[in-house]
Amino acid sequence: xxxxxxxxxxxxxxxxxxxxxxxxxxxxxxxxxxxxxxxxxxxxxxxxxxxxxxxxxxxxxxxxxxxxxxxxxxxxxxxxxxxxxxxxxxxxxxxxxxxxxxxxxxxxxxxxxxxxxxxxxxxxxxxxxxxxxxxxxxxxxxxxxxxxxxxxxxxxxxxxxxxxxxxxxxxxxxxxxxxxxxxxxxxxxxxxxxxxxxxxxxxxxxxxxxxxxxxxxxxxxxxxxxxxxxxxxxxxxxxxxxxxxxxxxxxxxxxxxxxxxxxxxxxxxxxxxxxxxxxxxxxxxxxxxxxxxxxxxxxxxxxxxxxxxxxxxxxxxxxxxxxxxxxxxxxxxxxxxxxxxxxxxxx
Ligand SMILES: [Mn+2]
Numbered sequence: 001x002x003x004x005x006x007x008x009x010x011x012x013x014x015x016x017x018x019x020x021x022x023x024x025x026x027x028x029x030x031x032x033x034x035x036x037x038x039x040x041x042x043x044x045x046x047x048x049x050x051x052x053x054x055x056x057x058x059x060x061x062x063x064x065x066x067x068x069x070x071x072x073x074x075x076x077x078x079x080x081x082x083x084x085x086x087x088x089x090x091x092x093x094x095x096x097x098x099x100x101x102x103x104x105x106x107x108x109x110x111x112x113x114x115x116x117x118x119x120x121x122x123x124x125x126x127x128x129x130x131x132x133x134x135x136x137x138x139x140x141x142x143x144x145x146x147x148x149x150x151x152x153x154x155x156x157x158x159x160x161x162x163x164x165x166x167x168x169x170x171x172x173x174x175x176x177x178x179x180x181x182x183x184x185x186x187x188x189x190x191x192x193x194x195x196x197x198x199x200x201x202x203x204x205x206x207x208x209x210x211x212x213x214x215x216x217x218x219x220x221x222x223x224x225x226x227x228x229x230x231x232x233x234x235x236x237x238x239x240x241x242x243x244x245x246x247x248x249x250x251x252x253x254x255x256x257x258x259x260x261x262x263x264x265x266x267x268x269x270x271x272x273x274x275x276x277x278x279x280x281x282x283x284x285x286x287x288x289x290x291x292x293x294x295x296x297x298x299x300x301x302x303x304x305x306x307x308x309x310x311x312x313x314x315x316x317x318x319x320x321x322x323x324x325x326x327x328x329x330x331x332x333x334x335x336x337x338x339x340x341x342x343x344x345x346x347x
Contacts, residue, residue: 007071011058017077018057018335027074029341030141031334032132032156036084036125037149038091038118039185041099042280045314047088050080050146052315052327053334059323060335066292067299067339068347073142075338081128091121095185103183115184122151122187130155133307137163142341146334147311149189149279150177150266154196160262160307161200167306168205168257169196170298172269172291174282176211176218176230189279189312192264194221203227204258209294210236210269213282229256233284246290250297261298263308263337267330277316277326288329295336299347305340 011019017031024030033050040046054077062071094114098105105111129145133156136143143160145153150173161167171177171193178197182190193206205227212233222230231253239249267274270291272281286294298305310333315324323331339347 007062007069015058017054017075018060018062018071020071020075022074022076024076027076028142029070029073029075029144029338030136031075031077031144031146032129033078033080033146034084034125034129034148034152035080036088036147036152037279038088038095038121039151039183039188040149040279041183041190043314044092044279045277046147046149046279046312048315049148049313049327049330052324053146053313053330056323056327056331057334059328060331064335064339066296067336068342070335070339070342070346072346073338073342083128084125087121087124091118094118099183103185105184119186122185125152126155126187128155129153130159133159134163137307143307144334144337144341145307145309147309147313150192150311151187151189152311153264153309154187154192156307156309157196157262157264158200161202164260164306165202166204166258166260167202168207168261169203170257170261170263170294171206171208172210172264172286172294173208173266174210174213174233174268174285175266175280176208176214176222177266178218178221179215197225197227205229205256207231207253207256209253210285212284213280229253236286237284246293247297250293251301254294254297254301257298257303259303260306261303263295263298263305263340265308265310265333265337266312267310267326267333268312270329274329275313275326277314277324278312279314291333292336295340299340299344304343308337308341310334310337
């Protein structure tokens, strides 16, 4: 850049994310957009998330009063791999008749083959995301994955767990995502944490926050697996309503996490007022400042956030020249995740 960068200036037309324009080598934070949502069970459209969030980033103020100046770390938005759109289209076509039957395909040979094809395409996404994330981590970068549905960051979390043995995950979600092959799909959005716990043996702890729509087997899994800790939404609400000290509440839970942490943020962990378009909205959830308390407490705890993802942002309909509310919230949340990745020297 030849002229000094002015963080207060309006984002120039055609400028990069958040009005920034960092070359890859100058950026610590690399955003990897993965517009894939083949196994979305209720309503699809999260594949439109990355593009809508990118457009909405131009409205975000760069000096965040609570989270500091992550723009100083440099942020680079990677190109979408064109194969993802092809894989998504094909996988959706194969997945739709299976989803319509709720996964009950009763050995129908045609649907069995379709299911195998969806799983194979999901595996391709996993491989691509894992390869890209590994390369970024090896280069000393901090990956920030943008979905797509919650199946997308599986490969990234596995890569981070390999690079940082003893990794912890801070997981925001209305759902536990601990189902085994939901609707039959090996790589379902509802199975990602199950898959991560099975496959990433280097993982030390998983802290789930916001859970309020969970299956019985998932609750049993949470209680049976010593690595898994959950803050159910009703517990959070009760603490709030009873006037408990939430600052201490959050600090005590964050203390369960090891030194290196991945943050996986399903936007539906928030109150659906903040994400009305998301694929599987559930009443309750964290409000904006409560989510900020969790993220800020993690940052201030001295832990290193080695990577993060933001998933399930599904833009609601809006005028063509406007940003959808879902994307506006998503862009601001993405900036705060970037702040965690930027490290303490930029706060
Ligand atoms: Mn999820």
